Amino acid sequence: MDKKSDCKTIVWFRRDLRIEDNPALTAAARDGALFAVFIWCPKEEQQFYPGRVSRWWLKQSLIHLGQSLKSLGAHLVFMKAQSTISALIECITAIGATKVVYNQLYDPVSLVRDHNIKQKLGELGVPVQTYNADLLYEPWEVYNGEGSVEDCTIEKLGLEDESEKPSNALLGRGWSPGWINANEALTAFIEHHLLDYANNRLKVTGNSTSILSPYIHFGEISIRKVFHSMIMKQILWAKEQNHRGEKSVACFLRSIGLREYSRYICFNFPFTHERSLLSNLKFFPWQANQAHFKSWRQGRTGYPLVDAGMRELWATGWLHNKIRVITASFLVKCLLLPWQWGMKYFWDTLLDADLESDILGWQYISGSLPDGHELHRLDSPEVQGFKFDPEGEYVRQWLPELARMPTEWIHHPWNAPPAVLQAAGVELGLNYPKPIIDIELARDNLTSAILLMNEKESASQQHGNCNGTNEVVSDNGDVGNYPIPKILLKKEKAPCPSSSSNDQKVPSMHKDALPLPNNNNNKKRSKPSEGQEPDEYNLHDCKSESGFSKTDDDLCSTAVSSSASKKQATGTSSFSSFMVLK
Numbered sequence: 001m002d003k004k005s006d007c008k009t010i011v012w013f014r015r016d017l018r019i020e021d022n023p024a025l026t027a028a029a030r031d032g033a034l035f036a037v038f039i040w041c042p043k044e045e046q047q048f049y050p051g052r053v054s055r056w057w058l059k060q061s062l063i064h065l066g067q068s069l070k071s072l073g074a075h076l077v078f079m080k081a082q083s084t085i086s087a088l089i090e091c092i093t094a095i096g097a098t099k100v101v102y103n104q105l106y107d108p109v110s111l112v113r114d115h116n117i118k119q120k121l122g123e124l125g126v127p128v129q130t131y132n133a134d135l136l137y138e139p140w141e142v143y144n145g146e147g148s149v150e151d152c153t154i155e156k157l158g159l160e161d162e163s164e165k166p167s168n169a170l171l172g173r174g175w176s177p178g179w180i181n182a183n184e185a186l187t188a189f190i191e192h193h194l195l196d197y198a199n200n201r202l203k204v205t206g207n208s209t210s211i212l213s214p215y216i217h218f219g220e221i222s223i224r225k226v227f228h229s230m231i232m233k234q235i236l237w238a239k240e241q242n243h244r245g246e247k248s249v250a251c252f253l254r255s256i257g258l259r260e261y262s263r264y265i266c267f268n269f270p271f272t273h274e275r276s277l278l279s280n281l282k283f284f285p286w287q288a289n290q291a292h293f294k295s296w297r298q299g300r301t302g303y304p305l306v307d308a309g310m311r312e313l314w315a316t317g318w319l320h321n322k323i324r325v326i327t328a329s330f331l332v333k334c335l336l337l338p339w340q341w342g343m344k345y346f347w348d349t350l351l352d353a354d355l356e357s358d359i360l361g362w363q364y365i366s367g368s369l370p371d372g373h374e375l376h377r378l379d380s381p382e383v384q385g386f387k388f389d390p391e392g393e394y395v396r397q398w399l400p401e402l403a404r405m406p407t408e409w410i411h412h413p414w415n416a417p418p419a420v421l422q423a424a425g426v427e428l429g430l431n432y433p434k435p436i437i438d439i440e441l442a443r444d445n446l447t448s449a450i451l452l453m454n455e456k457e458s459a460s461q462q463h464g465n466c467n468g469t470n471e472v473v474s475d476n477g478d479v480g481n482y483p484i485p486k487i488l489l490k491k492e493k494a495p496c497p498s499s500s501s502n503d504q505k506v507p508s509m510h511k512d513a514l515p516l517p518n519n520n521n522n523k524k525r526s527k528p529s530e531g532q533e534p535d536e537y538n539l540h541d542c543k544s545e546s547g548f549s550k551t552d553d554d555l556c557s558t559a560v561s562s563s564a565s566k567k568q569a570t571g572t573s574s575f576s577s578f579m580v581l582k
Helices: 023-031 044-049 051-069 085-095 106-123 162-172 178-193 194-200 213-217 222-237 241-268 288-295 305-315 321-334 339-349 355-365 381-388 393-398 418-424 441-469
Strands: 007-011 034-040 078-079 099-103 128-131 558-559
Touching: 007 023, 007 085, 023 034, 023 099, 034 085, 044 106, 051 078, 051 162, 051 178, 078 085, 078 288, 085 106, 099 213, 099 393, 106 241, 178 194, 178 222, 222 241, 241 321, 241 355, 288 305, 288 321, 288 339, 305 321, 305 339, 305 381, 305 393, 321 339, 321 355, 321 381, 321 441, 339 355
Parallel strands: 007 034, 007 099, 034 078, 099 128
Antiparallel strands: none
16 A cells, blocks of 8 residues: 555454454445554453464465455555554554554453554544454344554464474465465365264364364454354255255354354353353362373373374364364363363364354363263273274374374274284374373262362351451362463464444453353375474463363364365364364
């Protein structure tokens, strides 16, 4: 954009990196000249600074968006700042802007930042208009001069270190970020995979689900477009009496609903990234075992399905929704590690890391949602292995040391006869670990932990009643008691778009504010080099806490996705960072 043109409206891009169906961009263009800006402020991301693969996607998407805007005669300005509000004020002063517009976000960090920005710009007399580009319905709708701005290059934003580029080059072979590619991915999913989605979505190998989650997270495709595309297909199949297709669309729409629900939860309860929504975990005796956490994240627990999932996550930044559930459940229920540790590691390593969906998934697994997974329910990874990977294809792909194990023993090699292990080249405790914990012992430990939790809760209530007070007890799940280890990874190899009428709306912090319910292309991702593992965690204190009541098949997860490009070599899931859109 010509710096001398009459720029009056600032369009602040964030996770809405698309031209199509972008309400803020449309409104600014309608009003006249616009000034498009992306502000990168790492300091404000706090403990939720994006991981390497997520930053790679963001960089590629910004390049794609910049090229699209340039073709329309606009210029996307990149700014790296210590403060977002300071950068916006700099833009306002430089171009004499009379208005700032952007699309809303609902994660806890963005809610606080946006509220402060609206307040500060309001004090300066600069109108702020926000729009809904991320949801079908806003959370509250569920209830009834001349100057210049310094434009840095995409490289100077620091989204990608030089040392990260060799590893990131592998991502480019399997993924194509950008809003145009997102549309192609959606079309490919609808045309080639949606029909059998209901039947295939639980397969952890092959093209079993949509892989739209990164596109949706970065706003490269609108949830409205995905939703309306599904509805059109549903209408068509209903007329044709294609019940298989109708069932698949219904499953997919339910995932969209879960994504909406994740935003709804985070908007009304912005503390949920730090502590449990329900108070049931207040007295839970979490085990801050660093060695167990290291074994889990490196894929060396001795349980093949869990280990295969964690190896795939490290190598590709991606996991099938079902594998996300299994690995998360193992961390929480078998190892009794705080769920926030697992959520943070997924945030650091997932390509489609999405805070709201991740919160929903991990809280669901921990039983801290009203319709969540029962805390006492512990599913055996061995049984789940034969259920979701019956031929052992997934395990063999990601655990080469078990590639020659017979299918009969692939999910429980510790029970295999010595002759079978020898023939397969498996030496338990040497080239593949023995189980980190016996599953029955883990079950007993979980039962004991729940009993202890209940006893402490009962004692606390009695103590409070005796004193006639409502004693406030520190939550054992509070991350203040269990600091989240900070990861240091190796550096080598529906409704119409409309302006929000609740621009200054701030979420209620009251517990009772929310009426809770009752019950693209086919691309292959690279495999890790043999022995490749995540680097050590550097322990660092950082503040934090330590209807979908369906069957196990519908469990929530940790990332949000939707439809489209498929992964050949590894399974993926439909919507979620645990279960919301994959």
